[in-house]
Amino acid sequence: MDGASATPPPGIRPGYRIGDWRLAGPIGAGSWGSVYAAEHTADRRPAAVKILRTDLLAPGQRAWMDELVRREVRFSLEADHPHLVRAHAALTIEDPDRPGLDGLTALVMDRAExxxxxxxxxxxxxxxxxxxxxxxxxxxxxxxxxxxxxxxxxxxxxxxxxxxxxxxxxxxxxxxxxxxxxxxxxxxxxxxxxxxxxxxxxxxxxxxxxxxxxxxxxxxxxxxxxxxxxxxxxxxxxxxxxxxxxxxxxxxxxxxxxxxxxxxxxxxxxxxxxxxxxxxxxxxxxxxxxxxxxxxxxxxxxxxxxxx
Incomplete structure (x- = not known):
């Protein structure tokens, strides 16, 4: 049932950039994702970036989790209601020098308090x-x-x-x-x-x-x-x-x-x-x-x- 908190991806430090978003410190972790405070590099808009991890799973688990990632991204980007958290972008991390990050999905969302x-x-x-x-x-x-x-x-x-x-x-x-x-x-x-x-x-x-x-x-x-x-x-x-x-x-x-x-x-x-x-x-x-x-x-x- 409830999974343990996700292990933060290696190589994430304050200032790490994903697309147009610069990460700060971690603000939470769930069963398959770690969430970081972030801001836009141009206008400094605050956001939360959820990095969805499937890289540490066995192949059978990976297929399920890949499907969950697709669902979360799809629904989050389609959500349009004042009481559903809003997503701004879904990005694929491209960082060949950090195999633990390269290819992971990052979901940029409104930041909660x-x-x-x-x-x-x-x-x-x-x-x-x-x-x-x-x-x-x-x-x-x-x-x-x-x-x-x-x-x-x-x-x-x-x-x-x-x-x-x-x-x-x-x-x-x-x-x-x-x-x-x-x-x-x-x-x-x-x-x-x-x-x-x-x-x-x-x-x-x-x-x-x-x-x-x-x-x-x-x-x-x-x-x-x-x-x-x-x-x-x-x-x-x-x-x-x-x-x-x-x-x-x-x-x-x-x-x-x-x-x-x-x-x-x-x-x-x-x-x-x-x-x-x-x-x-x-x-x-x-x-x-x-x-x-x-x-x-x-x-x-x-x-x-x-x-x-």
């Missing part, structure tokens, strides 16, 4: 003051993504970035997949804390595992519970694997869903709908409907005070 994971780490167990607004913006971005026929596939706090003005951006489209009718296919990756219970019983075929929009709905429910409770997961357990097992027990009827007592009633109902135990039950709750419901909750008198 922080992630939702960072905010939750600082929340000290209390709800985020701007939590309802962030959840509205995340729901709007998700509704747009689903409306375009894509599934995110890895919705979690680390993949929600915050712009300098605090606006939420959905990011990291490495597992984003275009729907083929009602479902799409992705490699068996993802966050243990945010995949739906049915994920564990699905078989992985040659094209990968089946993923549906309802997987994002489940992940949104988990994420919303975390945002409104200062990081608490809706399922008990000291580790991500224990929490995933607790979610499966709930889905099989072995335990009730016990949400945090501080959740306001309207949000409790919405999160409960997102966390219905199977795909079929969740299928009637679309991202578009979710976005409308979240907007109503945010517009209700006293909504911010109650959520805080």
């Amino acid at each position: 922080r992630s939702l994971r960072d905010l939750l780490a600082d929340a000290a167990g209390g709800p985020l003051p701007d939590g309802p607004r962030l959840l509205r913006e995340i729901a709007d971005g998700l509704a747009h993504l689903h409306g375009r026929g894509w599934v995110h596939g890895d919705l979690k706090p680390a993949n929600i970035l915050l712009a300098p003005d605090g606006t939420a951006w959905l990011a990291d489209f490495g597992l984003a997949a275009e729907l083929e009718g009602s479902h799409a296919y992705v490699p068996p990756l993802g966050s243990l804390d945010h995949v739906p219970p049915e994920w564990w019983s699905q078989r992985t075929g040659q094209r990968g595992a089946t993923v549906r929009p309802t997987a994002d709905i489940w992940a949104y429910g988990v994420l919303a519970h975390q945002v409104l409770t200062g990081g608490r997961h809706p399922f008990p357990g000291r580790t991500a694997r224990a929490r995933a097992l607790a979610a499966q027990t709930y889905a099989h009827g072995g335990a009730p869903l016990r949400m945090d007592g501080q959740l306001p009633p309207g949000w409790r109902e919405l999160i409960g709908d997102c966390l219905l135990p199977d795909h079929a039950s969740r299928a009637r709750h679309t991202a578009a409907e979710l976005s409308r419901r979240v907007r109503r909750l945010c517009a209700a008198p006293g909504a911010r005070r109650r959520a805080a």
